[in-house]
Amino acid sequence: MMAPSSSLFERLKAAASDEWSAYTDHAFVRGLGDGSLPQACFRHYLAQDYLFLIHFARAYALAVYKSRNLADMRSAGKTMSALLDMEMGLHVRLCAGWGLSEADLEATPEASATMAYTRYVLEEGMRGDLLDLHVALVPCVIGYWEIGKALAAWPGALEEINPYHEWIGEYSTEAYREVAEEASARLDRLAGGNLSESRFADLVRIFRQATKLEVDFWQMGLDLAD
Numbered sequence: 001m002m003a004p005s006s007s008l009f010e011r012l013k014a015a016a017s018d019e020w021s022a023y024t025d026h027a028f029v030r031g032l033g034d035g036s037l038p039q040a041c042f043r044h045y046l047a048q049d050y051l052f053l054i055h056f057a058r059a060y061a062l063a064v065y066k067s068r069n070l071a072d073m074r075s076a077g078k079t080m081s082a083l084l085d086m087e088m089g090l091h092v093r094l095c096a097g098w099g100l101s102e103a104d105l106e107a108t109p110e111a112s113a114t115m116a117y118t119r120y121v122l123e124e125g126m127r128g129d130l131l132d133l134h135v136a137l138v139p140c141v142i143g144y145w146e147i148g149k150a151l152a153a154w155p156g157a158l159e160e161i162n163p164y165h166e167w168i169g170e171y172s173t174e175a176y177r178e179v180a181e182e183a184s185a186r187l188d189r190l191a192g193g194n195l196s197e198s199r200f201a202d203l204v205r206i207f208r209q210a211t212k213l214e215v216d217f218w219q220m221g222l223d224l225a226d
């Protein structure tokens with residue numbers, strides 16, 4: 001048995017630190033921070049991210065289904081609503097500025113990286129238990145909070161001068177911090193104290209894979225890949 005010295009999320013992150021750095025310090029992220037990312041890359045990413053969020057909302061609905069108590073149901077349901085009502089609103093607003101409607105976004109062909117990531121999470125979630133599912137989901141939620149918080153401190157990142165200031169603002173809000181904190185607390189609740197070494201190793205495998213798929217998602221945006 002492993003004695004938990006810090007949160008499960010922190011232990012997973014430490015075990016997959018190379019993948020985590022590749023995700024949170026990706027060239028796409030740096031391009032957002034200094035505003036140098038080509039707009040075509042951002043548009044491609046954002047349309048794919050809209051599709052991504054639809055599938056992630058499905059995955060949180062699966063978490064509601066797999067929950068064994070009301071607290072876990074409410075917690076997953078709250079995150080699902082945050083995706084559908086808060087986060088997707090950003091995508092709709094930004095795309096409307098380029099003349100793209102919600103119907104246009106929904107009709108966007110899904111890129112391979114979007115499909116790979118979303119279906120991986122749904123498959124791990126269906127195959128495993130609620131903790132497996134939330135571990136597959138957690139790099140998404142907490143990664144963007146870490147990225148948003150870090151980029152918000154870059155000079156000019158939250159000002160009009162940076163074309164991506166609204167995106168950075170969205171992922172550095174108090175409301176998003178709460179979503180991220182809830183995701184971490186939820187993992188600890190579900191793990192419920194000590195995990196065997198083999199269980200932890202299996203969770204690391206899921207966490208690492210989901211984090212790698214985040215890296216591929218940024219790269220898809222940068223390469224304008226289908």
Ligand SMILES: Cc1ncc(CN)c(N)n1
Nearest residue numbers: 049052140141144214217
């Ligand atoms: C690919 C991806 N990862 C994470 C998030 C933040 N929920 C997002 N919108 N898109």
